Amino acid sequence: MRQGFESLRYFAAFGLCFFVSVFSGAYADVQDAIPQFDTLRLEGEKFTITGHSAASRHIELVKGAHIVGEGETDAQGNFTIGLGRKLKMGEYRFVLRATGQDGRSVTSMQTLVVTIPENTAGDILALVEEPGKGNRLLAGQTRADSGIVAPEYKNFAVERIDFAGGRLAVCGRSPADMRVFVSLAGRSIGSERSRKEGGFCVTREVALEKGDYILQIGLFDDTGAEKTTVSLPFTLAMANRAHQLYRGGQAVDSVVVKRGETLSRLARRVYGNAAMAGQLFEANRDILQTPDKISPGMELVVPRREKQK
Numbered sequence: 001m002r003q004g005f006e007s008l009r010y011f012a013a014f015g016l017c018f019f020v021s022v023f024s025g026a027y028a029d030v031q032d033a034i035p036q037f038d039t040l041r042l043e044g045e046k047f048t049i050t051g052h053s054a055a056s057r058h059i060e061l062v063k064g065a066h067i068v069g070e071g072e073t074d075a076q077g078n079f080t081i082g083l084g085r086k087l088k089m090g091e092y093r094f095v096l097r098a099t100g101q102d103g104r105s106v107t108s109m110q111t112l113v114v115t116i117p118e119n120t121a122g123d124i125l126a127l128v129e130e131p132g133k134g135n136r137l138l139a140g141q142t143r144a145d146s147g148i149v150a151p152e153y154k155n156f157a158v159e160r161i162d163f164a165g166g167r168l169a170v171c172g173r174s175p176a177d178m179r180v181f182v183s184l185a186g187r188s189i190g191s192e193r194s195r196k197e198g199g200f201c202v203t204r205e206v207a208l209e210k211g212d213y214i215l216q217i218g219l220f221d222d223t224g225a226e227k228t229t230v231s232l233p234f235t236l237a238m239a240n241r242a243h244q245l246y247r248g249g250q251a252v253d254s255v256v257v258k259r260g261e262t263l264s265r266l267a268r269r270v271y272g273n274a275a276m277a278g279q280l281f282e283a284n285r286d287i288l289q290t291p292d293k294i295s296p297g298m299e300l301v302v303p304r305r306e307k308q309k
Contacts, residue, residue, distance in 0.1 A: 006022055010098065033053055033054040033106050034098070034107075034109060035051055035052070035107075040138050043216050047083040047087070048081070048082050049081045049082075050078065052073070052076075053276070056071070056073060056101060057079075058099045062094065062134055069081040073098075076113070091114070092114045092116070094111070095107055095112070112127075112138065113126070113185065113214070115157065115231045125192075126138035127212060129185070136212045157174075158230060159233050160244065161246070163241065164241050165244045167203060169202070170182045170202045170253070171199070171202075171204040172202070174194040175194065175198060175219075177196065178227075179193055179199075180202055180218070180220075181217070182202045182216070185214070188232075189204050189215075190202050208236055208237065210236050210237065212233065213231070213235070215231070237268050252301050254302055255300055256300075257296055262277075264267070283301045286298075
């Protein structure tokens with residue numbers, strides 16, 4: 001009787017181990033098969049998306065209830081999908097679906113959010129969202145012939161975005177007495193009327209995790225008509241603080257002037273070369289009238305060092 005009981009325990013333990021082994025293997029196979037986005041490229045008017053899944057999978061690019069592109073994974077699990085039709089201005093959301101030879105399918109945890117700017121010279125902004133993970137800007141989404149250029153409407157421009165202590169501030173310049181709306185991933189953050197002197201600053205409490213984001217900032221007149229909308233990338237590298245300047249719709253580096261610094265000393269601190277003071281001055285002509293008049297606390301744009309020919 002005792003021997004039979006021990007045998008039963010042995011077979012039960014063996015069966016449990018076998019079940020766990022099979023289940024773990026199946027779970028690993030499913031995890032490997034979950035498709036993921038890698039890059040997005042624009043070639044002419046056609047989009048090309050690359051990603052990875054398991055080998056020998058049929059991959060579908062899905063927008064809502066529609067399949068808008070298809071491809072196959074190679075032996076390493078990589079795939080390329082071309083989106084033939086041109087996307088108009090606006091925001092689009094895509095997911096991936098991978099189907100194995102046994103007919104079983106798995107959908108991506110990731111969502112690709114593509115924002116098409118109003119002006120045709122601007123960059124395509126592509127963001128990958130995934131629950132429980134920080135968002136990330138997708139590599140390779142820029143147009144070949146242009147940097148990020150935000151459309152302008154009679155002196156409308158975002159100049160800085162700050163995040164500190166759970167509070168987001170989007171500030172810039174615009175025509176007087178206009179309404180500025182700020183949204184993030186389709187969610188409204190808030191709005192403010194621009195001041196009579198033409199500036200605006202929309203400040204709201206918002207919960208953000210570390211990662212990449214795309215903010216949409218819209219300008220509206222008194223009738224509620226939308227005049228223009230800009231989409232700007234914003235990276236939260238630290239959990240509770242970020243500061244980013246923008247010029248001409250592009251994120252730029254900046255530096256704060258210390259007490260006793262001249263433009264030459266600042267250039268030496270930033271570039272290691274005092275001769276770069278002229279480049280600093282040219283990049284900040286909007287706030288500097290002469291090279292010798294800078295004050296402690298001023299925040300100046302730091303242009304990238306020009307490559308030597």
